[in-house]
Amino acid sequence: MKKEEDFVAGLLVYIACLRAQKKYSTAKSYQDALSSFKCFCGMEAVPYTYINRNRLSCYQSWLLDKGLSWNTVSTYMRRIRHIYNLAVESGDAPFVPHLFKDVFTGVESKRKKALPxxxxxxxxxxxxxxxxxxxxxxxxxxxxxxxxxxxxxxxxxxxxxxxxxxxxxxxxxxxxxxxxxxxxxxxxxxxxxxxxxxxxxxxxxxxxxxxxxxxxxxxxxxxxxxxxxxxxxxxxxxxxxxxxxxxxxxxxxxxxxxxxxxxxxxxxxxxxxxxxxxxxxxxxxxxxxxxxxxxxxxxxxxxxxxxxxxx
Known part of the structure; x- marks a missing residue:
């Protein structure tokens, strides 16, 4: 598998670009998503072809079982989706219709955030x-x-x-x-x-x-x-x-x-x-x-x- 066809390598390159632009908070967010997804996959290198709807759905369940909030799940999924879409644009990943359809990428609004x-x-x-x-x-x-x-x-x-x-x-x-x-x-x-x-x-x-x-x-x-x-x-x-x-x-x-x-x-x-x-x-x-x-x-x-x- 060539390096440019590896999701982990692609994400690391993107994180390096964010740090070069002094976008340290965003870079950390992507790094957290990468560390989590690598832990779930149990692999240091994750081919783009390894990412499919079923695996993403299992990853979501894995995150929720760990006690993560829906908003954290959404953040990780959106980070993965963004890198995957960039790879599709560059020809390094296959286009899969509705790849992220079964996972949460929205915002969960919690009712009670303000104080009385x-x-x-x-x-x-x-x-x-x-x-x-x-x-x-x-x-x-x-x-x-x-x-x-x-x-x-x-x-x-x-x-x-x-x-x-x-x-x-x-x-x-x-x-x-x-x-x-x-x-x-x-x-x-x-x-x-x-x-x-x-x-x-x-x-x-x-x-x-x-x-x-x-x-x-x-x-x-x-x-x-x-x-x-x-x-x-x-x-x-x-x-x-x-x-x-x-x-x-x-x-x-x-x-x-x-x-x-x-x-x-x-x-x-x-x-x-x-x-x-x-x-x-x-x-x-x-x-x-x-x-x-x-x-x-x-x-x-x-x-x-x-x-x-x-x-």
């Missing part, structure tokens, strides 16, 4: 927490007040991103320009967190050193994200919040809070920096049970008046 308002208030307003958790609480509050800013953008903010009380930055993920006026009531929180930052750091907040470049900088960011998510779990426990809390939860909670205040989805989408409203719709797949119940009761009450029993 009382949990948000506890996380941002609890005063009896350990001083060591104060930095995490400050970051949580600021990320929510900065229109649900993603942690990757928050951690990379610089002093020059704030001018005349307005925060301006380009999203790392999409490049979209985000501008938001910083609420007066959180400026003191901003100053408190910024005071924790090393004076030699180019960043506004104390999460990244600014001393790393290339893939080393990407790895430093991942370590910072993991630490922040661990700290959020500790903060939630200290505040008596039972729901799971991650950096992603903040973004979803911000979007859902606006949705339940009847803010138009176009406005929410622009605040989040989404390039497509379809992405925002995935965030806002459903209202909370409380909101749905209230609307349902109001609708019933508006059209039906229960008849009282006589006698």
């Amino acid at each position: 308002s009382d949990s948000l208030r506890s996380l941002m307003g609890s005063s009896g927490i350990d001083p060591g958790m104060r930095r995490t609480q400050l970051a949580f509050s600021l990320m929510f007040s900065f229109s649900g800013i993603a942690f990757v953008d928050f951690a990379h903010l610089k002093r020059e991103n704030i001018k005349d009380g307005v925060l301006s930055y380009h999203r790392q993920k999409s490049g979209s320009l985000i501008q938001v006026e910083i609420p007066a009531e959180v400026r003191c929180l901003l100053d408190e967190l910024a005071a924790c930052t090393d004076k030699d750091s180019p960043y506004l907040f104390p999460f990244l050193s600014g001393k790393q470049t290339g893939e080393a900088a990407y790895k430093e960011y991942n370590r910072a994200l993991n630490r922040f998510n661990c700290d959020l779990m500790l903060l939630a426990e200290a505040c008596g919040v039972n729901e799971p809390v991650t950096s992603y939860t903040i973004r979803h909670s911000f979007a859902t809070s606006l949705r339940e205040q009847d803010v138009p989805i176009e406005v929410i989408s622009e605040l989040l920096g989404h390039k497509s409203i379809k992405t925002t719709q995935i965030y806002l797949k459903s209202f909370s049970l409380e909101r749905l119940s209230a609307v349902n009761r109001a609708c019933f009450a508006s059209v039906c008046k229960p008849v009282s029993k006589v006698g």
Whole structure:
């Protein structure tokens, strides 16, 4: 089997190209898919002809048996599909109609990602927490007040991103320009967190050193994200919040809070920096049970008046 006809070799070449383009996060995603698929196949070299509908279906079952989520399954399948399609275009793999028809390549929308308002208030307003958790609480509050800013953008903010009380930055993920006026009531929180930052750091907040470049900088960011998510779990426990809390939860909670205040989805989408409203719709797949119940009761009450029993 020639090297160029091997799926593993083709994927490794693609990963190398991603790293050369400094797309380290995407490269890691493809590497994870490759490692998983090689483990399933039990082979170091996987011919393109080895990949068929039945084998992909078995691979999906194998992933689910290992406890992976449907979204992880979808990510791995889409990575494999992309490399296979590139090989078909170059003539290194045979075209097989509906090859990925039997496996999941969509997005599973989980109903409960946003936090209820009382949990948000506890996380941002609890005063009896350990001083060591104060930095995490400050970051949580600021990320929510900065229109649900993603942690990757928050951690990379610089002093020059704030001018005349307005925060301006380009999203790392999409490049979209985000501008938001910083609420007066959180400026003191901003100053408190910024005071924790090393004076030699180019960043506004104390999460990244600014001393790393290339893939080393990407790895430093991942370590910072993991630490922040661990700290959020500790903060939630200290505040008596039972729901799971991650950096992603903040973004979803911000979007859902606006949705339940009847803010138009176009406005929410622009605040989040989404390039497509379809992405925002995935965030806002459903209202909370409380909101749905209230609307349902109001609708019933508006059209039906229960008849009282006589006698």
